[in-house]
Amino acid sequence: MASKRCIVTGGCGFIGSALVRRLCREGRDVLVVDKLTYAGVKESLKEVDGLYDLLVADICDQSRMDRAFAEFRPDTVFHLAAESHVDRSIDGPGEFVRTNVVGTATLLQSALAWWRKNPAFVFQHISTDEVYGSLGAEGFFTEATPYSPHSPYSASKAASDHLVRAWHDTYGLPVRITNCSNNYGPYHFPEKLIPLVILNCLDGKPLPVYGKGANVRDWLYVEDHVSALCLVNEKGADGETYNVGGHNERTNLEVVQAICATLDELRPRAAGPYSDLITYVADRPGHDLRYAIDPSKLMDTLGWRPAESFDTGIRKTVRWYLDNDWWWRPIREQRYAGGRLGAKV
Ligand code: NAD
Ligand code: DAU
Numbered sequence: 001m002a003s004k005r006c007i008v009t010g011g012c013g014f015i016g017s018a019l020v021r022r023l024c025r026e027g028r029d030v031l032v033v034d035k036l037t038y039a040g041v042k043e044s045l046k047e048v049d050g051l052y053d054l055l056v057a058d059i060c061d062q063s064r065m066d067r068a069f070a071e072f073r074p075d076t077v078f079h080l081a082a083e084s085h086v087d088r089s090i091d092g093p094g095e096f097v098r099t100n101v102v103g104t105a106t107l108l109q110s111a112l113a114w115w116r117k118n119p120a121f122v123f124q125h126i127s128t129d130e131v132y133g134s135l136g137a138e139g140f141f142t143e144a145t146p147y148s149p150h151s152p153y154s155a156s157k158a159a160s161d162h163l164v165r166a167w168h169d170t171y172g173l174p175v176r177i178t179n180c181s182n183n184y185g186p187y188h189f190p191e192k193l194i195p196l197v198i199l200n201c202l203d204g205k206p207l208p209v210y211g212k213g214a215n216v217r218d219w220l221y222v223e224d225h226v227s228a229l230c231l232v233n234e235k236g237a238d239g240e241t242y243n244v245g246g247h248n249e250r251t252n253l254e255v256v257q258a259i260c261a262t263l264d265e266l267r268p269r270a271a272g273p274y275s276d277l278i279t280y281v282a283d284r285p286g287h288d289l290r291y292a293i294d295p296s297k298l299m300d301t302l303g304w305r306p307a308e309s310f311d312t313g314i315r316k317t318v319r320w321y322l323d324n325d326w327w328w329r330p331i332r333e334q335r336y337a338g339g340r341l342g343a344k345v
Helices: 014-025 042-048 062-072 086-091 094-117 152-171 193-203 222-235 252-266 296-302 310-323 325-334
Strands: 005-009 029-034 053-056 076-079 122-128 175-180 182-184 207-210 216-221 241-244 249-251 278-281
Touching: 005 014, 005 062, 014 029, 014 042, 014 222, 029 062, 042 325, 053 062, 062 094, 076 094, 076 222, 086 094, 086 152, 094 122, 094 152, 122 152, 122 222, 152 175, 175 222, 182 222, 182 310, 193 207, 193 252, 193 310, 193 325, 207 252, 216 222, 216 252, 216 310, 222 241, 222 296, 241 296, 249 252, 252 278, 252 310, 310 325
Parallel strands: 005 029, 005 076, 029 053, 076 122, 122 175, 175 241, 182 216, 207 278
Antiparallel strands: 216 249
16 A cells, blocks of 8 residues: 655655655655755755655754654655765765764664554665676676675665665564666756766866766666655565666766757757767776666566656756756755866775
8 A cells, every 4th residue: 555654864855856746746745854965955846845844854863763753653764865976975985874874773763663653664765776786798786686885885875775674684674675776867966977967068068977988877767766666665565675777778978978969959059069078087986887777576576667768768857957947056056066076085
């Protein structure tokens, strides 16, 4: 059965806000718990203003979390709050350990106390394919792939996954875990490759491609991720892990070229094609070569199907940034202007 009362941690972030918009439209009761870090953008929830409650709080604060559970009385927590950017984890790993590891353990303790009084409760943990490490030219990550994280970000997410499984195996807390590939779409914070490249194109700035642009990521439109999260919440089995991805592997250079070609059509540039702005820069330290998800468990057991291909999703995304400078302009001007992160070790 679909959960009626949902806590969404990190609900002002990129994926969390897409989930909150959907849950609100479906008429669920939603409490967003978000610290509003540099990546938390309340304006991402403008479409559903008045339909959710917001608790501005740190998931590491045990007593605030205990109170949030007791007062809101959730059927589910969707746990998305995290430090999410690999490059920032290279510059400053401490905050990643604090929020992603300590924060997850704190939330698990609050959830455990709440579940002991409310046995229908489910803890749903949102994680990443980066915990599996890097693939060579062949093969896919399955749910049985051993963990082998390389960056401080992915190591902290791997630790959080282990904590969630430990609370299930030791205390019996009902949990579900999903590990998803690279998301993209509207309201994506412009430190990540796709929104950064779109906005640098519009500003006529260089498009930074790490190394030779040959690293491969498996791209999923954010609303397809959200549909998977809702399906796993409704129909997933206790203690199970589901990988989420739509078989959309692209090299980084292909991604940048696709954005340039879309903008050449939708917003032609007087000075010449956008691809003239492509600039090869120093590689990311410890850069994983290739990620690719095998989503067959989610597809075969729960019937999930993505609605967007990379071609349709990237077009929608570019159009969204062209039409919504009210959202990104203040971020570029006041929070993060697009400078290089994570290059120095
Ligand atoms: P994001 O960086 O856009 O948003 C993170 C949100 O968490 C922000 O609103 C921030 O304010 C909040 N937050 C951070 N620290 C907090 C704390 N201590 N207490 C409360 N709130 C805090 O991240 P995202 O891209 O939306 O990712 C959401 C989740 O999905 C993360 O757990 C991430 O690891 C996972 N994930 C992301 C992707 C992707 O491609 N973006 C893919 C797979 C999994
Ligand atoms: O795979 C899932 C992960 O995807 C999530 O767990 C992370 O939260 C999310 O940030 C994302 O991680 P990546 O490191 O893959 O995303 P990012 O957009 O930072 O980089 C995508 C690829 O593009 C990566 O190979 C590095 C490269 N890149 C990135 C930036 C920011 C560039 O070439 N130039 C850039 O300027």
